[in-house]
Amino acid sequence: MTAIPINGNAIAERIRARVARDVALLKTQRDITPGLAVVLVGNDPASSVYVKTKARQAQAVGLKSQQFLLPVHVGETELLTLIEELNSDDSVDGILVQLPLPGHIDSWRVLEAIDPSKDVDGFHPYNVGRLAAGRPALVPCTPLGVVHxxxxxxxxxxxLDVVVIGRSNIVGKPLAVLLGDAGCTVTGAQLQTRNLPDLCRNADIVVSAAGYAGLVRGDWLKPGAIVIDVGINRAIDSTGAPKLVGDVAFAEAIKRAGYITPVPGGVGPMTVAYLLANTLNAAVSRRGLQLSIDHERDQVQSSCHRAQDRAADLQAAT
Structure with missing residues (x-):
């Protein structure tokens, strides 16, 4: 058995196309251009690249994109003042503060200062609580991408039995809620979980978001399982060059799984695509309009669209 790779790049492109379509409709029919503001503190190279990617893709789908690049020594009060200004700016529909923040800034205080209706990362306690209660909310982007x-x-x-490895507020916890709402039996696990390989061997779906390169081995998997690799870890290849690898030992897992996401090209593109979708949703929701692009828990995609997606992804993978 050789697993079929799930083409995250192709699927994300279709999400972006749908967002672009609805952004164009908002502009022509309502004279509304959804706006996304991204705040970056410091000059961490990985964060800088990620912010530029978000800005580029936001502009490509027609969003109004703003970047606020602050020095690493910026004070917490100054950062909170900027967030207050963005909260009050009606042209800004989504606010994202790139994490991690420098140690002298209280990340939770900053995240809680964001207007929940503009919290396109889905990290505000208001949105976290509504998600847990099964109510409409802005949901973290990576879990949305994983479910899709x-x-x-x-x-x-x-x-279906699912094992989610990693219990972060960004991925593991919200993902467990989404999958549970979809009818799965979800086991939340972490690096310290006893008998982790045995738990994985009984799972129909294994999602690893532990941030530990090569954690999930091929013999941990049930034959035919769906494997979603959220991990992004830096490693060195045989020539000494840097490369990105996931939490899953891909060369082993592809021989046993039914479907698997590669790293890169799997979950990563979906995270940015759903950031764009969340910004669109925030724009229309704040104005009392009907949502068009929404997350999988609300089953906005029709079964026809999903069948088309599956056929296209399998074709792209072969």
Whole structure:
């Protein structure tokens, strides 16, 4: 058995196309251009590249994109003042503060200062609570992307056993809620979990977001399992050059799984695509309009769209 790679780049491109379509409709029919403001503190190279990617893709789908680049020594009060100004700016529909922040800044205080209706990262306690309660909310982008990827290969998740490795507020915890709402039996695990390999061997779906290169081995997997690799770890290849690898030992897992996401090219593009979708959703929701692009829990995609996605992804993978 050789697993079929799930083409995150191709799926993300279709999400961006749908966002671009609806952004164009908002402009022509309502004279509204959704706006995204991204705040970066410091000059961390990885964060800088990520922010530039977000800005470039936001502009490509027609969003109004603003970047606020602050020095690493900026004071917390100054950062909070900027967020207050963005909260009051009606042309800004989404606010994203790139994490991590420098140690002298209280990250939670900053995240809680963002207007929940503009919290396109889905990290504000208001949105976290609504997600947990099964109410409409802005949901973290990576979990939305993971559920979408899974839905491209299996449309009905009811009754499936899932192991989610990693319990962060950004991925693991919200993802467990989304999958539980979809009818899965979810086991939340972490590096310290006893008998982790045995838990994975009984799972229909394994999602690893532990940030530990090569953690999930091929013999941990049930034959035919769906494997979603959220990990992004830096490693060195055989020539001494740097490369990105996931949490899953890909060369082993592809021989045993049914479907698998590569790193890079799997979950990463979906995270940015759903940031754009969240910004669009925030823009229309704040104005009391009907949402068009929404997350999988609300089943906005029709079964026809999902079937088309699955067919296109399998074709792209072969």
């Amino acid at each position: 990827l899974i839905n491209t290969v299996v449309s009905d998740l009811k009754g």
